[in-house]
Amino acid sequence: MSSGKFASITAGLLARKGEARPWPALTMDEPPAPLPWRPAAAAPPPPPGDTKDKNCVLRMSAHDYERLGILAVKAGVTRQHLLKQAVAEFLAARGAQYGCACLGACNSNCGRAE
Numbered sequence: 001m002s003s004g005k006f007a008s009i010t011a012g013l014l015a016r017k018g019e020a021r022p023w024p025a026l027t028m029d030e031p032p033a034p035l036p037w038r039p040a041a042a043a044p045p046p047p048p049g050d051t052k053d054k055n056c057v058l059r060m061s062a063h064d065y066e067r068l069g070i071l072a073v074k075a076g077v078t079r080q081h082l083l084k085q086a087v088a089e090f091l092a093a094r095g096a097q098y099g100c101a102c103l104g105a106c107n108s109n110c111g112r113a114e
Contacts, residue, residue, distance in 0.1 A: 058083065 015021070060068070065079075072079045095103055 068079050068082060072082055075082070091103070
């Protein structure tokens with residue numbers, strides 16, 4: 001492509017790593033105006049919160065896995081939902097047993113025997 005409207009790539013256009021400098025026409029005082037054919041930069045997304053579920057692996061026999069699947073089909077939910085429900089009920093019962101719903105996971109020393 002030896003067209004006259006494109007600049008040829010020469011060593012003058014390249015910079016070594018760490019030696020790049022801003023174009024002389026731009027200053028740091030004034031940010032460049034967005035070009036009319038490009039949309040303005042969108043705001044960055046908010047940082048993710050800690051609301052994401054954590055993973056935990058549970059090993060069970062093939063027989064129990066099948067039984068859990070049958071219960072899930074009969075209840076119209078997934079195996080995952082049944083397991084989460086069972087763990088929530090277990091933790092609630094243990095929290096009542098130990099007198100603290102957090103089971104010592106908070107920093108307020110509530111209900112912990114000393």
